[in-house]
Amino acid sequence: MSEIRGLLFDKDGTLFDFQATWGGWASDLMLELGEGDEAVAEHLARRIHLNRAERQFAPESVVIAGTVDDAVMALLPGLPHLDYGKLFAWIVEASERISPAPAVPLLPLMERFRAEGIVLGVATNDAESAARVQLETIGALGIFDFVVGADSGFGAKPEPGQCLAFCEAVGLRPEQVAMIGDSTHDLHAGKAAGMVPVAVLTGPAKHEDLAPFASAVLPDIGHLPRWLAGS
Known part of the structure; x- marks a missing residue:
């Protein structure tokens, strides 16, 4: 070659490594977005095919190959008090704190x-x-x-x-x-x-x-x- x-x-x-980098981060983020409410966090996790107990994404998750926009659009219906711009900025800012x-x-x-x-x-x-x-x-x-x-x-x-x-x-x-x-x-x-x-x-x-x-x-x-x- x-x-x-x-x-x-x-x-x-x-x-x-995808799961090692993003699985735990996303599990914590769902709880953060849900303002500490476990039921809301679980609902959000299901929307992006995330298993919070195992801290891993399912292969069909939009997060795996999608854009931040795709993730926002998947999560937004579960967060009616947030608008698109605020949720987009929240996710990007949170992702900048990750430890790859x-x-x-x-x-x-x-x-x-x-x-x-x-x-x-x-x-x-x-x-x-x-x-x-x-x-x-x-x-x-x-x-x-x-x-x-x-x-x-x-x-x-x-x-x-x-x-x-x-x-x-x-x-x-x-x-x-x-x-x-x-x-x-x-x-x-x-x-x-x-x-x-x-x-x-x-x-x-x-x-x-x-x-x-x-x-x-x-x-x-x-x-x-x-x-x-x-x-």
Whole structure:
């Protein structure tokens, strides 16, 4: 895979282990939004297919591959005293306080890629500001040449806008870039842009869900160097 000169990563479920990063955070947030009322928290959790007892999302949750807008629209009917703008801002602000759980030791891996001359980017359906704060929290923001979110003006995955924006920003052709993600949204976006779609299994989706749309399915991003070497 020596022709690959850029790696564009999804964030949640790819750079970060999805359940370990977001399951507990979301469980606590439902109680916060419900103002301490367990019944309200449980109702909100059901709306986004979140098991608060296990602190995990079901694979069909809109939160997994969706945007903040998708999460707001799912939760808003259960919070009639809030309007869209207030709930959106609440979720984004809360997400900036998260402590991400990297799927693998992230900094050494990314530094290895950079030493090999590979251009790195992040394309997420989260808000760009939240993504930047979360990456900065683990000291990784400066490693990436480009970070784009669903609110950055390039659309959201599965549309290819974020992927094409990365190529334009860093001067690579789509076929020189691998789009790495844990959901079909990521893979469809990469494929539509002309990139090489690569799946990882650090999100809720299973191998059989991702394999039909991926050039390769890897356990996690730590297996990328071997894949890039053509093994």
